[in-house]
Each structure stands twice: as structure tokens, then as C-alpha cells.
Amino acid sequence: MKRLALKIKEPQSADFGTTNSVCPVCRELLEAKRVLRGDDLYLVKTCLEHGTFDTVIWRGVSDFPDWFAPTEPAYCPADNNGSPACFSGGLCENHATGTCCVLTEVTSRCNLHCPVCFADAGNAGEDVPLDELTRRFSDMAARGNTFVQLSGGEPTVRGDLPEVIRAAVRCGIKTVQLNTNGVLLGQSAGYAQELAEAGLSFVFLQFDGVTDGVYEQLRGQKLLETKLAAIDSCGRAGLGVTLVPTVVPGVNDGETGAIIKFAVSKSPTVRGVHFQPVSYFGRTAKTPENADRITLPEVMRAAAEQSGGLVRLSDFRPSTCDHPRCGFHADFAVLPGGSLMRIAGKKAQDCCGSSTAHLQNREFVARRWTRSREDEKKSDCCDTGTLDGFLTRVKSHGFTLTGMAFQDAYTLETERLSRCSLHVQDSGAIRPFCANYI
Amino acid sequence: MSENTVKCVKCGVALVLTKTVFQYMGRSFTHDVPTCPKCGAALIDRELAKGKMAEVERQLEDK
Numbered sequence: 001m002k003r004l005a006l007k008i009k010e011p012q013s014a015d016f017g018t019t020n021s022v023c024p025v026c027r028e029l030l031e032a033k034r035v036l037r038g039d040d041l042y043l044v045k046t047c048l049e050h051g052t053f054d055t056v057i058w059r060g061v062s063d064f065p066d067w068f069a070p071t072e073p074a075y076c077p078a079d080n081n082g083s084p085a086c087f088s089g090g091l092c093e094n095h096a097t098g099t100c101c102v103l104t105e106v107t108s109r110c111n112l113h114c115p116v117c118f119a120d121a122g123n124a125g126e127d128v129p130l131d132e133l134t135r136r137f138s139d140m141a142a143r144g145n146t147f148v149q150l151s152g153g154e155p156t157v158r159g160d161l162p163e164v165i166r167a168a169v170r171c172g173i174k175t176v177q178l179n180t181n182g183v184l185l186g187q188s189a190g191y192a193q194e195l196a197e198a199g200l201s202f203v204f205l206q207f208d209g210v211t212d213g214v215y216e217q218l219r220g221q222k223l224l225e226t227k228l229a230a231i232d233s234c235g236r237a238g239l240g241v242t243l244v245p246t247v248v249p250g251v252n253d254g255e256t257g258a259i260i261k262f263a264v265s266k267s268p269t270v271r272g273v274h275f276q277p278v279s280y281f282g283r284t285a286k287t288p289e290n291a292d293r294i295t296l297p298e299v300m301r302a303a304a305e306q307s308g309g310l311v312r313l314s315d316f317r318p319s320t321c322d323h324p325r326c327g328f329h330a331d332f333a334v335l336p337g338g339s340l341m342r343i344a345g346k347k348a349q350d351c352c353g354s355s356t357a358h359l360q361n362r363e364f365v366a367r368r369w370t371r372s373r374e375d376e377k378k379s380d381c382c383d384t385g386t387l388d389g390f391l392t393r394v395k396s397h398g399f400t401l402t403g404m405a406f407q408d409a410y411t412l413e414t415e416r417l418s419r420c421s422l423h424v425q426d427s428g429a430i431r432p433f434c435a436n437y438i
Numbered sequence: 439m440s441e442n443t444v445k446c447v448k449c450g451v452a453l454v455l456t457k458t459v460f461q462y463m464g465r466s467f468t469h470d471v472p473t474c475p476k477c478g479a480a481l482i483d484r485e486l487a488k489g490k491m492a493e494v495e496r497q498l499e500d501k
Contacts, residue, residue, distance in 0.1 A: 343497060387460065387469040387490045394497050 016041060020076065020084075023047035024409035027438070028082040032413065036061060043411060055410040056290045058325065060297045067297075067318045067325050072096065074418030084414055087438070090429025098358040099145045100321055100421035101177070101365075103433065104128075104136055106164055107153040111183055114219045116246065120282040127158050128427075134167045136425055141172035145423075147362050149177045149204070156184040156191075162198035169199035175366045179204045179244075182230030183223070192230075192237035202271065202369045203234055207243035209255040210262050217251050235269035240371040242271050242400075248278045249294045256299065257306020264310065264399065267334035268376055271369045272400035275299050279406040281437045288410065296405045300328055303401060310340055311401065317344070319404075321361035323419040327404045331368070334397040336380055343394060358421040368398045407434040444481060446474035453481055460491065463498045 016034035021043060023030055032045035034057070041058040061068065074096040079085045085092045108125030110117075140148060148168055155161055155178060168176050178195065182205045185192050192203075207227055208214045215223040234241045243263050247253055256275070263270045277299055280288040304313040311330065319327030331344035375396035382389030407416060412434065420432035444453050453472035458480055460467045469490070472481045482491070 344499065385466070385468060387467045387494055390467055391490060391493055391497065 019043075020414040021045050021412045022083060022409055022438070023050050024053060025050040027087065027409065029078050029084060029414070034413075043413065053410055054290075056293055057295060057411050057413075058297060059295045060301070063313070064297050064300075064318075067328075069318070069324060071323065071415075071419070074415045076414040076418045084417065084435060086417065086432050086435040088429075090431050091423065095418055095420075095432075097321060097419045097421045098355070099143070099423045099430070100358040100362045101147045101149055101423070102140050102145045102430070103149040103151050103179075103422065103424045104133070105152050105424075105426065106133060106150050106155045106161070107158050109157045110152060110154040110181075111157050112154065112181055112219055112221075116218055116248070116278065117282050125153060130160060130163060130167060132427060133164055134171060136427075137168045137171035137173055140425065146172065146174040147177070147366060148173050148175070149179055151179040154181055154183070156180050162194050165195060165198040165200050175201045175362075175370075177202055177204055177369075179206075180230075181206045181219075181223075182227050185233050186226035186229035189233070192233040192239055196237040196239050200239060201366065202240040202242065202371070203230075204244050204274065205230060205234075205241050206246070207259070207273075208245045209252040210258045211255065214252045214255060218246065218248060231266055231269060235266075238371055238373055239269075240271040240369050241266075241269055242369050243273045244276060245273065246276050246278055247294050247299055249292060253294055253298070253302055254306070256302040257308065257310075260303060260307045260310060260401065264334055264338055264340065267399055268371060268379075268397045271371070271398060272402065275303075275401075275403040277403070277405050279408045279434075280410065281406075281408045281434075288408075293411075296325070296328060296403055299403050315342060316401070321357040321421045322404075323413075323416040325405070326416055326420070327402065329403075330401040332399045332401075333384070333394045334399050335384070335393070340399065341384060341393070343398075361421065365400075365402075367395075368400050372396055407438070409438050412438065444472055446477060446479055448479065449474050449476040451476050456480070460494075462495055465498060467494065 016036055018031055018033050020029050021032035022028060030045045030047055032043050035042045035044050039060050039062050040056055041061055042054055043057045044054045046052040075094050076084045076086060077092060079088045107127040165176050176199060178200055180203060208218050212222040212224045215221065231241055243259060245252060245259055259273055263273050277294045277296060300313060300316045303311050315330040316328045318324035332340040332342055335341050372395040375392045379392050379396035382392045384390045384393050417432050417435060422433040423430045424433055424436040445451060446453060451474060454475055455470045456473035457468050458471040458473060460469060
């Protein structure tokens with residue numbers, strides 16, 4: 001590091017320890033302190049050149065003790081520029097978690113121009129050549145990374161997306177996930193079927209709310225009908241869909257429960273909801289204030305309070321393959337009539353920190369988010385109090401509520417970064433997701 | 439497995455399929471299992487133990 005961080009004194013605050021972060025302006029490593037004010041946790045850091053940054057990272061500590069369980073220390077060293085080494089060089093030898101999923105951008109083009117976009121995609125841009133993608137898929141498979149997320153940009157703008165999927169499967173990728181805004185899936189009859197036949201496993205559908213006002217604010221146009229059509233197309237093609245809302249305070253945090261209820265009503269096509277509290281990297285409208293942020297516990301609370309009893313706060317568990325405060329999950333099956341049967345319980349010993357946590361998570365999400373047409377055919381006649389009936393229903397109507405808090409340059413804690421299992425692969429390095437987009 | 443082919447080693451009587459309760463991590467499930475009508479001993483064969491029972495355990499355990 002070229003600069004020394006100021007020592008931060010917060011005498012009125014309880015001490016939640018120190019970590020490393022970066023200056024949001026120059027990206028240099030800084031010491032950062034977690035400071036408790038009331039029941040909320042803030043990350044405070046000072047760059048001698050660019051000033052002090054004081055950012056909320058967790059609202060409501062006392063209700064979520066499991067997210068603050070001790071973890072093994074993880075340390076991310078500095079590179080030659082004074083930034084975290086994984087910003088430039090990729091996963092370092094200190095990285096504490098293996099790869100669960102690999103995200104690769106197949107294009108930088110997009111058919112929307114959203115005011116908020118972590119990838120800062122637009123109408124201009126380029127597709128990654130198919131032979132380069134094939135090389136990446138082969139490299140992933142050789143490393144044992146058999147779960148790929150096709151992302152962008154918007155992957156469906158590529159006319160050869162079915163061929164990209166076939167290439168991934170040929171290379172030995174077992175699970176192919178498509179991250180999409182759903183515009184082409186909703187508009188083009190037969191497209192979902194074409195992708196399914198190519199070997200697509202399931203769809204991660206950008207789905208911010210159940211009213212058009214949300215889409216107008218976040219995506220610049222009304223999109224609800226298109227989203228519904230995309231879900232129906234995937235349903236007919238036998239593809240599972242996980243809804244992915246970017247949660248923004250004052251825009252759609254009041255629709256959390258409605259999104260869950262809608263998702264349940266679309267089971268078994270819809271396999272769950274994956275909430276992503278807004279992060280401020282890529283294309284954002286302004287420098288974020290704390291009022292512009294919603295933290296993971298607030299999303300969990302909103303889900304419990306707005307879902308009309310479908311979901312309880314106690315249903316949620318911390319991330320077990322990333323850092324605990326990077327995510328949550330709750331595991332259910334949808335029963336006939338639309339109620340939720342809770343599935344997973346708390347193990348005596350979490351797998352967090354084990355050498356196979358990323359593999360367990362990979363297997364879990366692939367199992368839950370993939371549809372089983374065979375089990376769907378017989379699931380309505382089954383008694384879930386029997387071994388056979390339970391297994392059939394869980395496989396046919398599995399339903400997860402998950403969340404992931406991406407870190408931006410303001411909220412970054414390098415010890416969380418060191419535990420990231422979602423990695424991005426481009427033509428060069430493999431990086432933790434947040435390191436790639438900060 | 440035919441229920442008539444296996445006898446209870448203790449009682450010497452043929453096992454009969456009986457609805458049996460399995461409990462794991464706070465949940466209960468029933469399944470028909472060959473059971474001795476005299477002493478109640480149940481036979482959990484390898485196929486069931488490594489098949490459905492293992493799969494239910496895997497589903498119930500937190501990821």
C-alpha cells in the first residue's frame with residue numbers, strides 16, 4: 001500500500017472488529033472498522049486522499065446471531081497497485097473457498113438499457129467468439145467446475161446461444177444456467193424449447209416485481225407481461241425458472257411478499273426467488289447514500305412480514321459455502337393448495353469452511369432449481385408423510401428462497417471476498433464475483 | 439424382496455410388510471417394511487438404506 005489508513009476511533013460504539021476494504025475512489029486497500037450503532041452495523045474506513053466512508057452493511061444485528069458466527073480468518077493480500085490481489089490476478093493462494101459456480105459473460109450487448117446494471121451493458125458491445133467460450137468451458141470442466149452461468153450483457157441477444165449451450169454440454173459442463181431479462185423468451189415462441197433441447201438446465205430470470213411501475217423505474221419500461229410470457233414459455237419447455245429481483249429501497253422492497261406469493265403460484269415451473277439487494281457498481285444513477293441501501297436482514301424480514309404467513313424469519317439460514325453474511329437460504333416444497341412444506345433443517349455442524357462446502361452447495365442448487373417432469377406427473381397423488389411421497393414432492397415442487405448480498409466498493413469486506421464461491425471467468429483470470437465488478 | 443422369503447432369526451416366522459415410521463431431523467415418514475409379526479423386528483435392506491432413506495436424509499439436511 002502506498003498510503004496508510006487512518007486509525008478510526010468510535011468511542012461510543014461497540015466493536016465488531018476490523019477488516020480490510022478499499023477506497024471507493026482509488027480502490028486501494030484500507031483498514032476498515034465494523035461499528036455498531038443501535039442495532040445496525042456500519043463499515044467505516046478512511047482514505048487519506050479521498051476521505052472517510054461510512055456505510056451501513058447490516059440493519060438489525062440482534063435477530064441474526066447465526067450470521068455472526070465465528071469464521072476462520074481469511075486474508076486477501078495487496079497487488080502491486082495496492083488493491084486486493086484478486087481484483088487483478090484472480091483467485092489467490094489464500095482464497096478460502098472452492099468454486100461453486102462459474103459465471104461467464106457471453107456478450108456485452110443487451111436489449112435493455114436499465115438505469116441500474118452491474119455489468120454496465122448496453123446496445124453496443126461484442127459477443128465472445130464461440131471458440132473462446134468453448135475454450136473456457138473446457139478449462140472449467142478440466143478444473144472440475146461443472147456448473148456455469150451464462151451471463152452478459154443479455155445472453156439471448158446472441159443468435160447462436162443454443163450452440164453455446166451445446167458447446168458447454170459437449171465440454172462436460174453438467175449444469176448450464178441462463179441469466180436473462182426474459183425479453184426474447186417472452187417474445188419468441190419456441191425459443192425456450194430450443195434452449196431446453198440444446199441442454200439448458202434452468203433459467204435465472206430478472207424479475208423485480210409484480211407491478212409495471214417497478215419495471216418502469218428499474219428497467220426503463222413496462223415489462224411485466226413479457227416476464228409472465230417468459231415464465232409460461234419456460235413452463236411449456238420444461239425449464240425451471242428462478243425469479244431474481246434486484247431489491248431497491250422505496251422501489252420494490254414492498255413487493256417482496258407479493259413476489260414470493262406469485263412464485264409459489266407458478267410452481268413447479270418457478271423453483272424459487274433469489275433476492276439481490278441493490279449494489280452500487282457498474283451503472284448506477286448516483287453516489288449511494290445509506291438510505292439507498294437495503295441489507296440482507298431487511299430482505300428476510302420483509303419476506304416474513306409480507307408473505308402472509310407463508311414464510312417465517314426462522315426459516316432462513318446463513319450462507320454455508322460463502323461467508324455467512326453474503327447470503328441466506330430457506331428450503332421448501334410447494335404443497336397442493338399453495339402452502340409451503342419446510343424441508344431442510346439445521347445440521348449439528350454446518351459445512352461452512354469445510355473443503356467440500358462449495359460442492360455441496362453446487363449439488364443443492366442444481367437439484368432444487370432443475371425441474372423433474374417425471375416426478376411432476378405423479379406428485380399430486382402422493383402423501384408427503386411417506387418416504388416415496390415426500391421424495392416425489394420435493395423433487396417435483398422444490399422451492400427455495402435465497403439471497404445474495406453483492407459487495408460494492410463501499411461495502412466491501414475482504415474477508416467476505418476471500419470466501420466467495422461464485423467466480424467469474426473471462427479470457428484470463430478467475431475472480432470472485434464482486435472483485436470482478438467493483 | 440418377497441415378504442415370504444425371509445424369516446425372523448429370533449422367532450422363525452416369516453416377515454410381513456408392515457407400515458413403519460421413520461424419524462429424522464424432526465420429521466416422520468411411513469414406509470412398508472418387512473417386519474416380524476411376533477417380535478416387531480424390522481428388516482431394513484441395503485436397497486432401502488442406501489436408496490430412499492439416504493435420499494430423504496440428503497434432502498432434509500441443510501445444504
